[in-house]
Amino acid sequence: MSFSAIVVAAGSGLRAGPGAPKTWRLLARRPVARWSVEALAAAGAREILVIVAPEMRLEAETALQGLSAVKFASGGATRAASVQAGLAALSAAPEGEIVLVHDAARPFLSASHISRLLAALDHADGAVLALPLADTLKRDDSGHLATPDREGLWRAQTPQAFNLGALRRAYAAWDFETEPTDDAQVVAGFGGRVALIPGDPLLFKLTYPEDFAMAEHLAGAARQVRTGQGFDAHRWGPGDSVWLCGVRIDHDQSLIGHSDADAGLHALTDALLGALGAGDIGEHFPPTDPQWRGASSDRFLAHAGALISERGGAILNVDVTLICERPKIRPYRDAMRARLAEILGLSADQVSVKATTTEGMGFTGRQEGLAAQAIATIELPR
The missing domain is CATH 3.90.550.10 (Spore Coat Polysaccharide Biosynthesis Protein SpsA; Chain A)
Known part of the structure; x- marks a missing residue:
């Protein structure tokens, strides 16, 4: 109606x-x-x-x-x-x-x-x-209680x-x-x-x-707290830069993917969609759709944030871990936190970005690719 x-x-x-x-x-x-x-x-x-x-x-x-x-x-x-x-x-x-x-x-x-x-x-x-x-009602009539x-x-x-x-x-x-x-x-x-x-x-x-x-x-x-997690990985390939958590980093390789292959943003988008119970990034932005070829992944993350807002929800905090031997993440961490906060409309203290290596083990240790995992906590109306 x-x-x-x-x-x-x-x-x-x-x-x-x-x-x-x-x-x-x-x-x-x-x-x-x-x-x-x-x-x-x-x-x-x-x-x-x-x-x-x-x-x-x-x-x-x-x-x-x-x-x-x-x-x-x-x-x-x-x-x-x-x-x-x-x-x-x-x-x-x-x-x-x-x-x-x-x-x-x-x-x-x-x-x-x-x-x-x-x-x-x-x-x-x-x-x-x-x-x-x-309740019983009372009225004060010039000192007389009625x-x-x-x-x-x-x-x-x-x-x-x-x-x-x-x-x-x-x-x-x-x-x-x-x-x-x-x-x-x-x-x-x-x-x-x-x-x-x-x-x-x-x-x-x-x-x-x-x-x-x-x-x-x-x-x-009146509110319920939900948590979602996300994971993404991409191979290294020819190139001169890489996008991670919305920040461009000069590098001797690029990540291969249908969009800009920003594994940090992809993992975080999936974490938010998971907390919302709204599927995954592939359902909202199918890799078979040519319109998303080379697309900036901040659009995906903003979409997930908007879905939460439309449901009357709020993002409490997000935490991303990047898993790679190179590039070194620490010099760019503050810029990444600021960019994630900007996309999602959060304060800086609601955003965490960390990095680790696998000590030479596995595909990230052999520098065949880079992985990211994320966790997000949101609240929704009951």
Whole structure:
């Protein structure tokens, strides 16, 4: 089912304490807003409009880089104004399309939440994830403590899903004498039918500093760590240079291969694909395909990194070992680490490159070829 999304991330988040606005702070090494945006992208959102404060635009673009469905629009003075800015910025969206409106400060969005919202719109103009109140309510009436009846009261969450045309018409009709607190209020106020569907306590909103401590704990439980390994070897042949881990080294021989024969990059690509459970390099870039003849292997590694990002994952660290008698690797090791970090968007301390010999034994010891092995650790959503 086709849908677009508006992610509201323009607030200052002052109640979350000092520092950057809460949606751009890190949660388990990723910006808070990226958690939700990746979930929406993975669920198949046609377009994701992220509403940001103008002064945070560059930071937002950096935080969400690599996500192709994302576009940006500037937010307004209120949440309702920001949602309206998103509705106006949706490109070529048919009136019958579904739009999800989500607060970026609710990071633990899942595919199940999204699918249940979409299904609910078969018989309603809007759908809201909501939780029944479990706690007793108290109200301080000028020093007199009252206990309101909680029967029939619900805690509304986001995303909230709507028929796009219905949401646009409802906002156009709202008089704004009262500022709406969510979009369901606007649609219901215009006479639209809004369905309540079971929410999820995990979909809580980061509001106060203590919420971040709880979210960090939950983020560990919401992620799975995977490890993959890769191995590659190439023969030596005529030439005057060799490519290893993305760095060109002058040498009296070259490695023979269909592409540039960069064994380090090939082994690492296979390690990442293995951790992802996505086959091997030959499946993605068949050696029988002439378009990859002589190709630069950094394209293969970047492809593997992009697949992990598309799954909402992150690379934790990579480690490559080059096995050869010559050339000497140590003078080029720092350059190799820097190049791998650049291709994968990692910091230098997440990348290791080592070298060893086999003390004259085997095909590498006889200098018939060079081998590389790699290991990579990634994390993915459960």
